[in-house]
Amino acid sequence: MTNHAIKYRLIKKEKHTGARLGEIITPHGTFPTPMFMPVGTQATVKTQSPEELKEIGSGIILSNTYHLWNRPGDELIAQAGGLHKFMNWDQPILTDSGGFQVYSLVENKKNITEEGVKFKSHLDGRALFMSPETSIGIQNNLGSDIMMSFDECPQFYQPYDYVKNSIERTSRWAERGLRAHQRWHDQGLFGIVQGAGFKDLREQSARDLTSMDFSGYSIGGLAVGESHKEMNAVLDYTTVLLPEDKPRYLMGVGAPDSLIDGVIRGVDMFDCVLPTRIARNGTLMTHFGRVNIKNAKYEYDFTTLDPMCDCYTCKNYTRAYLRHLIKADETFGLRLCSYHNLYFLVHLMMEVRQAIINDNLLEFREAFCERYGYNLP
Numbered sequence: 001m002t003n004h005a006i007k008y009r010l011i012k013k014e015k016h017t018g019a020r021l022g023e024i025i026t027p028h029g030t031f032p033t034p035m036f037m038p039v040g041t042q043a044t045v046k047t048q049s050p051e052e053l054k055e056i057g058s059g060i061i062l063s064n065t066y067h068l069w070n071r072p073g074d075e076l077i078a079q080a081g082g083l084h085k086f087m088n089w090d091q092p093i094l095t096d097s098g099g100f101q102v103y104s105l106v107e108n109k110k111n112i113t114e115e116g117v118k119f120k121s122h123l124d125g126r127a128l129f130m131s132p133e134t135s136i137g138i139q140n141n142l143g144s145d146i147m148m149s150f151d152e153c154p155q156f157y158q159p160y161d162y163v164k165n166s167i168e169r170t171s172r173w174a175e176r177g178l179r180a181h182q183r184w185h186d187q188g189l190f191g192i193v194q195g196a197g198f199k200d201l202r203e204q205s206a207r208d209l210t211s212m213d214f215s216g217y218s219i220g221g222l223a224v225g226e227s228h229k230e231m232n233a234v235l236d237y238t239t240v241l242l243p244e245d246k247p248r249y250l251m252g253v254g255a256p257d258s259l260i261d262g263v264i265r266g267v268d269m270f271d272c273v274l275p276t277r278i279a280r281n282g283t284l285m286t287h288f289g290r291v292n293i294k295n296a297k298y299e300y301d302f303t304t305l306d307p308m309c310d311c312y313t314c315k316n317y318t319r320a321y322l323r324h325l326i327k328a329d330e331t332f333g334l335r336l337c338s339y340h341n342l343y344f345l346v347h348l349m350m351e352v353r354q355a356i357i358n359d360n361l362l363e364f365r366e367a368f369c370e371r372y373g374y375n376l377p
């Protein structure tokens with residue numbers, strides 16, 4: 001299979017790190033990498049319209065196989081003409097496979113078998129079953145541009161033997177998913193490398209998956225409670241195992257320092273619910289660190305949220321106004337705060353891409369983290 005619908009073009013490597021500047025070409029358009037992808041789990045990035053997402057500069061958004069299969073149903077979305085049409089988003093969409101979600105819904109490990117996973121719906125408790133074939137079939141119905149293999153994401157501190165059995169089954173599931181995938185001509189499929197914090201298991205998982213012709217590779221099993229240091233250690237020895245001519249996607253990562261550290265270690269794509277999730281309780285990321293806008297000190301603060309941000313929120317509203325809206329639980333406050341946090345991360349990636357062009361990513365990291373208040377190791 002060489003005629004992948006998803007193509008990666010490596011434009012430039014940063015001189016002093018493993019960072020890469022590239023672009024990913026999809027049937028719904030091309031986006032630059034490194035890129036942060038806003039999460040729209042239920043076919044909407046919460047509180048943001050497609051026009052606002054384009055204004056923010058989101059080149060691609062995420063949605064979720066398990067959630068959309070459960071409600072409103074992948075058949076309904078297929079009848080609507082697919083997810084792009086259903087949600088009026090004409091740019092690239094990536095769907096996660098449901099692997100990560102179903103694990104939080106499995107009541108007993110014995111419901112995880114070679115065939116697939118038995119679990120209960122988070123909506124009404126009805127019995128559900130998901131397998132590589134069902135996950136691929138749902139993603140084919142949704143018509144996402146980039147699909148994920150159905151995998152098991154073990155907790156980071158599981159025993160070695162459990163993780164070894166898990167990654168071997170995940171590799172067998174990945175192979176079944178490849179076979180079940182019906183629409184190579186317009187949908188790419190990524191393999192997901194697992195292995196928790198065990199170097200030899202990460203190597204085994206990467207070897208298995210890179211021997212299969214996926215359009216790209218995700219690094220899974222991270223951002224599940226391990227430390228920043230442990231995540232970086234896994235990335236240090238995992239990204240180098242993945243082919244240079246295909247995209248690398250680190251799942252679930254969204255804190256500014258983790259994004260920069262992931263790029264330095266050769267990651268091209270990131271997603272996380274963080275920006276919109278924390279925005280809804282008034283936690284805002286700014287160039288000078290986090291601002292908890294509900295704090296009394298902002299009551300009479302008639303200055304802009306982030307003097308270094310040129311987003312709609314920062315250009316038109318004050319901290320006092322944002323604080324008022326969030327305290328009053330006004331929906332407009334959720335919109336303005338979500339817009340800013342998404343804009344902050346998407347534009348952080350723009351600044352990182354510029355630093356790769358200038359070959360000064362390490363200096364950029366130093367200055368960014370110093371200003372943000374991260375104490376660097």
Ligand SMILES: Nc1nc2cc3nc(NCCc4ccc(CCO)cc4)[nH]c3cc2c(=O)[nH]1
Binds near residue numbers: 253277
């Ligand atoms: N298929 C698949 N999907 C994944 C999604 C993930 N998402 C994460 N982490 C997200 C962690 C996360 C969750 C919520 C918030 C909001 C603020 O607390 C922030 C981060 N790790 C992940 C790993 C996998 C994985 O191996 N396989």
Ligand SMILES: [Zn+2]
Binds near residue numbers: 305311313340
């Ligand atoms: Zn802003």
